Amino acid sequence: MNRLLALDWGSSALRGAMLDDGGNVLEERSFPRGILTVAAGEFPAVFRTCFGDWMAHADLCLIAGMAGSQQGWVEAPYCACPAGFHDIASQLMWVDWNGPGRVGIVPGLSIEHAGVPDVMRGEETQILGALELLSLADARLVLPGTHSKWASVEGGRVVDFSTFMTGEFYALLRRHSILARTLPEAEPPMEHAAFGQGVRHALGGPGLLNTAFSTRTLALFKRLESVALPSYLSGLVIGEELKSQALQPRQTVLVLGADALAARYAQALDIVGATVQQVSAGVTWRGIRAIANTLR
Amino acid sequence: MNRLLALDWGSSALRGAMLDDGGNVLEERSFPRGILTVAAGEFPAVFRTCFGDWMAHADLCLIAGMAGSQQGWVEAPYCACPAGFHDIASQLMWVDWNGPGRVGIVPGLSIEHAGVPDVMRGEETQILGALELLSLADARLVLPGTHSKWASVEGGRVVDFSTFMTGEFYALLRRHSILARTLPEAEPPMEHAAFGQGVRHALGGPGLLNTAFSTRTLALFKRLESVALPSYLSGLVIGEELKSQALQPRQTVLVLGADALAARYAQALDIVGATVQQVSAGVTWRGIRAIANTLR
Structure with a gap:
């Protein structure tokens, strides 16, 4: 009865996993019921339909992702950085679904730079999961995506x-x-040489508006084949992102993700001399379990 | 009979002016016949329809703009920098329109930075016109627009x-x-404070991908009113552009244009401590006349 239901409720998809006492994944489910498909007030019903049967066998469910946004089940206020497992666990937003077991929404994180949030x-849940997976307390991480996140973890x-x-800029x-x-x-196949050329040009250039x-x-000058241009442009935007990170030579960067995009980041990070450690998916379940463990 | 016909044949519009011996504008015309509306091979006919009558009174017509591009009347190869009046005049692309008088297309300019053109x-014609107007041989200029151009002129x-x-990024x-x-x-009215806030945030930030x-x-945090956001975003992109210019304090920058966009650049340049000199429109005709004078 110490089973944990871990949910990742994002904008376009709802994924869940049933974890046993040891954190092993017993079963996984996925539904095309991202929060954008759920009307206000309908979240408990969608939750019951998709995972009600599992809750008969779990005493706790934690939900990460956009379910805690203004357009989600209930708004879970951001947890201000610095934030770790205990800070996040203490700010879980508990919701009522008219069924057995506790259901909590994991808050996102916020920070301010020069007065701008x-x-x-x-x-945040993926980051905590990666720390747990690798038994790390300090790390520099990137989570590539439409909106990439760079994070620094200490202690x-x-x-x-x-x-x-x-x-998003690339698109x-x-x-x-x-x-x-x-x-x-x-979309032609990835051209590694053109991608690297784009990364290097961005690193040495005066900014993406120009490059x-x-x-x-x-x-126009027929220096690059048409099929190489998307890879070159991808290199430009990723190189621009890396340029502002002020990475030290041989600094280790954890890249969260095992897909084609993560591989591009690995190539670009190699160009700037960083040491890349790719962390494959599944870290969300680990992160949720680590938060849950602080409650028990 | 030393009248000069000056044309600005761009992507979306065809404008022309008849200039007298002294360079004064005798008459101006404008047609919605940008090169995107003209089929290949139809350029001489459009020219005849719009300006054939004027050519009976002029011995020379020079055409600046996209008429010299691959999609234009005839491709006028780029003139490599450094380039001044004489360099450009020596590379005019003469075309035949089956009528009296000479018709030449002004070449664009090209340059290479780190192997990238x-x-x-x-x-280039506007820049030459501004130099002529202000009797300058050295200048730093910006031509704001969809694709802004920054130019340095020496001698x-x-x-x-x-x-x-x-x-384009803004759009x-x-x-x-x-x-x-x-x-x-x-589009709400311009908010100068929000615009300035955007410029400053871009100048101190890690790049537009982030800012x-x-x-x-x-x-989201209700720190800026919705009506101020477009001005703030405009400040971000223009500030990002200025950030890479490495301007010296009190350095004079000529802003070519007298419209609302040029006024925004003036405000942003003031924030970085540059001295702004706005140069109003009409410089294209002056530039064309200066090129023509080298031929006579």
């Missing part, structure tokens, strides 16, 4: 983080800018 | 320039990014 929601607590809209430039006229419509234009001129 | 087409020749896709973020959900759909996200978080 930054936020994450869901990534088991997230002490700093920043958001970079890298994936905007790729599909909606003047560059879209030059780039092939279909993005080189995607056009290199095509 | 940059180009301009049309702006009457453009020795360096760079393109910044600032206006992409304003209309197509996640920020569009937070920003008001209609753009603050448009969302400042709204």
